[in-house]
Amino acid sequence: MGPISLYLKDPTGARFLGGGLAEAEGLLGAPLPPIPPPELEGDRPIFYVRFHPHLRTLLLRFLQGLLQQIGAQASPASGRPRTDHAADTAEYEAALHRVLRSVRSNDRRQGLPNLFWLALTRDVAEALKELEAKTPAIRKLKYSLQPLLSSFFRRLEQGARRALEQEAPAQISFQTGLVENNGLIEALLEDGFAFTELTIADLDFNQFLGSNKRYRLTADLFFEIYTILVRETEKRLRQGDRGLLGRIARHLPGLTKQQCQTQAGVVKVMMNRHVMTYLFADVWQTGAKLMASARLKAETEHRPPSEVMDVFLDLVSGVKRFEIVCQVRDRVSLLRAFDDNKALEDKESRGVRIYEFGDSAQVLNNALNATVLFLDLRGFTQTSEGQISERDLTRELYTVFDAFVPHIRRFGGTVDKFLGDGIMVTYGTQHADPLTPLNALRTAILCQETLHAMRQQGKSYFKMGVAIHYGRVYLARFIADDETVQTTVIGRSVNLAGRLVSATKKALDEDEDMPEPAPSSEFQVTVDEQGTLFNEGIAISRAALVQMEAHLPLVHEGGAASAMEYFDEQVGRRIVIRYAGDAKFKGVRSSFPVYAVEAEG
Numbered sequence: 001m002g003p004i005s006l007y008l009k010d011p012t013g014a015r016f017l018g019g020g021l022a023e024a025e026g027l028l029g030a031p032l033p034p035i036p037p038p039e040l041e042g043d044r045p046i047f048y049v050r051f052h053p054h055l056r057t058l059l060l061r062f063l064q065g066l067l068q069q070i071g072a073q074a075s076p077a078s079g080r081p082r083t084d085h086a087a088d089t090a091e092y093e094a095a096l097h098r099v100l101r102s103v104r105s106n107d108r109r110q111g112l113p114n115l116f117w118l119a120l121t122r123d124v125a126e127a128l129k130e131l132e133a134k135t136p137a138i139r140k141l142k143y144s145l146q147p148l149l150s151s152f153f154r155r156l157e158q159g160a161r162r163a164l165e166q167e168a169p170a171q172i173s174f175q176t177g178l179v180e181n182n183g184l185i186e187a188l189l190e191d192g193f194a195f196t197e198l199t200i201a202d203l204d205f206n207q208f209l210g211s212n213k214r215y216r217l218t219a220d221l222f223f224e225i226y227t228i229l230v231r232e233t234e235k236r237l238r239q240g241d242r243g244l245l246g247r248i249a250r251h252l253p254g255l256t257k258q259q260c261q262t263q264a265g266v267v268k269v270m271m272n273r274h275v276m277t278y279l280f281a282d283v284w285q286t287g288a289k290l291m292a293s294a295r296l297k298a299e300t301e302h303r304p305p306s307e308v309m310d311v312f313l314d315l316v317s318g319v320k321r322f323e324i325v326c327q328v329r330d331r332v333s334l335l336r337a338f339d340d341n342k343a344l345e346d347k348e349s350r351g352v353r354i355y356e357f358g359d360s361a362q363v364l365n366n367a368l369n370a371t372v373l374f375l376d377l378r379g380f381t382q383t384s385e386g387q388i389s390e391r392d393l394t395r396e397l398y399t400v401f402d403a404f405v406p407h408i409r410r411f412g413g414t415v416d417k418f419l420g421d422g423i424m425v426t427y428g429t430q431h432a433d434p435l436t437p438l439n440a441l442r443t444a445i446l447c448q449e450t451l452h453a454m455r456q457q458g459k460s461y462f463k464m465g466v467a468i469h470y471g472r473v474y475l476a477r478f479i480a481d482d483e484t485v486q487t488t489v490i491g492r493s494v495n496l497a498g499r500l501v502s503a504t505k506k507a508l509d510e511d512e513d514m515p516e517p518a519p520s521s522e523f524q525v526t527v528d529e530q531g532t533l534f535n536e537g538i539a540i541s542r543a544a545l546v547q548m549e550a551h552l553p554l555v556h557e558g559g560a561a562s563a564m565e566y567f568d569e570q571v572g573r574r575i576v577i578r579y580a581g582d583a584k585f586k587g588v589r590s591s592f593p594v595y596a597v598e599a600e601g
Contacts (some may be wrong), residue, residue: 006045007032009327011254011268013325015200016320018268019254026273028323034111035118036363038331039352040431048347049119050335052358055099059127066148070556072141091222091328093156094329095359096120100160100368102361108477109177109485112182115355117157118329124149141210146192150214154189178374191318199330200323215315215468217308224295225312232279232286233270247274255389271316280309336348339384351432357540367474370428371436371544372494373413374501375404377421378463378536397421400460401450409448411439411570416488422501424487429475434551437544438470442571444538445599464537467501469493493543499585500594501537525596527581538597545595546576573599 001497004021007028011019024032038045048383065085103116132138160243164172188194189567192214197203211218236244237260248255251274259265269275279286290296291305299308351431354364377400401423408415412433413425427436427442471493478486525537533539548554549564554577557563563578576598582591 002033003486006038006328006331007324009323011252011259014268015323016265016268016271016316017099018252018272020252022251024324025271027183027317027324028183028187028325030080031181032185033114033181034109035111035114035184035328036112036355037353038432040433045331046116047119047332048335048352048354049115049332050354050356051119053336055092055095056123056127056336057356058088058095059123060131060458061088062092063124063127063131063145066145067138067141069148070144071142072135072138079498083151089152092157093152096156097160097163098359099357099361100156100166101132102359103161104164104172105175106361110477112355113360115164115332116184116329116357116361118189118325118358119332119355120153121188122329122332123334124195124199125198129198140211142196143208143238144213144214146195146214148197150189150192157185158187160357163463167552174479177479177485184325187318187321190390191321193322194329195319197322197329199325200319202221203319203322211492215311215318216314217311221295221299222312222315224293225290225309228289228293229270229279229286230266233275234266237266237269243278244269244275247272247278249500251275269518271320273317276313276316351428353432365432365473367491368428368432369471370473370489370493371440371468371470371547372473372489372497373425373427373440373443374467374497375423375425375444376419376465376467376501377459388587396460396462400454400462403449403450403454404547407443407450410430410446411443412436413440413443417486424494426473429473429489434547437468437470437540438548438552438568440544441538441548441597442568444468444597445571445573445575449599461538465501466538467497467535468540469497469500470541470545470547471496496585496588496592498539499588500533500541500592501535525580526593527594531584531591533580533583533594539580540577540595540597542593542595563571571599572601574601575599585586 007024009017009019010022011017017023021032036047038047040046063322067083072104100116101115103112107113119404128138128142132142145376192212193203196208205222206219209215209217233244237529248260248269250271252269255268269330270279282418292501296305296308337439350366351368353368356362356364377397401418402421404537405415408423408425411427412430413427414429416424424496425440427433427440439556447468448464451460451462451464455462471491473489473491473493476488478488480486525533525539526534529533554564554566557576563576563577565574567574578596578598580594580596584591
């Protein structure tokens, strides 16, 4: 699941959203605010976040002080009364300021500030829930905290940003890029819901509007306007209003005709900003019904009607933004210091990515075990130096690589880079998965078979060497310009995978004389007595094989340790793995065991 998909909610499970990228971008800005890569637990993306334990203690003291200011007495978190609210606030602010500076300094446009605020607002909402359980009176009074919380955290966010810009303006500008979308942070800090509600399902308009000062609108007046608009939408749907139906088709493509006929569907239609604009523009129908409302008439005696409707629209937008925020924030799992240490150690040992926010922000397991796959075309040098134009050569590469990408995506690979005559693909960099070598092998088999079919059809003359290696890599993000960030993996494992695929490549003037043993099959991997590797097939390292053996029922042929097989249902092939020999690579001290893979059936 990519970062964009985390913002998109299925309309069938939404309360107010119609779903779709355009709606999300209309509410949070385009392109959508970046967020770092999550882990996958089953099919569910999860962000594992850990705050320093002292930050939680400081947060509880800070919230208790605010509650005292508005007349609510909460049980002290530390077991002893705290009376110096100013000192607690200053200590908490200083601690968060250090964290935020570190978050922004280490971000490199991956969205760490967005994840930080998602996690922190969740922590605030959970802390209020805990205090509410001990002191029930807080349930109603907590909604009066929003202006105080919003002002405090907004000042903190702006202060950290300003301090960094003053210290190193060129560096911060370079890391931020041409355009920074703060739509998610603004929704969290300004709209007010994220501090007091954990989910959109918890939102009670009567309680929220009864105490909250962010929106100058009573619950009765909100529901009066809301009901008029819902009934008008329902009537127009029943009558087949062309203007309304056209806007549904353009801006709510995820809603089916059947869904629009339900009460929940009518609400989603009415809440769409394009539909709402259409309704308000009809002064003879919708406008007349609104002005006939006794409550609205009474309200407009104190302030202009345009101001009332502006607040209503602001509230609707805030509610919808919060539903999108919940869609992302529900994926945040806060790891507590009092959680089972064994469970935390298990996540770290499995290479699960953990975002840790303390005096410094860091990503644990950003160096992780992953699989690197190289697909390297053979004969590229001869072809490019022959009687073929650069345009035709490029078109042939398009034909080959375009056919490979669906196989890569099917098995969860990420194209790290195109290398002219090859592709570097990674598995396991987006989330921990013990079967990444197998997924890389499945990809390799289908890519080799695809290229073989192209040769038979005369669409390509290339052959290909494939290498698969499993090991430790580090995720790096290189900033290319104001808009472009290139994410790649670096480390010894990447170098070894590159050696495994290109060890027999000769210099340009020797390319035509490259020795080629008589192959026993079309996809050949051999190692000669001098340790020279020849690869026009699929070669895997011992590290990749060991990782596969630990999770697959590999059957040894005839009891021989050098050959084993496995039937893979995903590709419908019997995979045979044979020991090819120990390759010797320049600059690598020890010999490198290589295994050849063939797919049958």
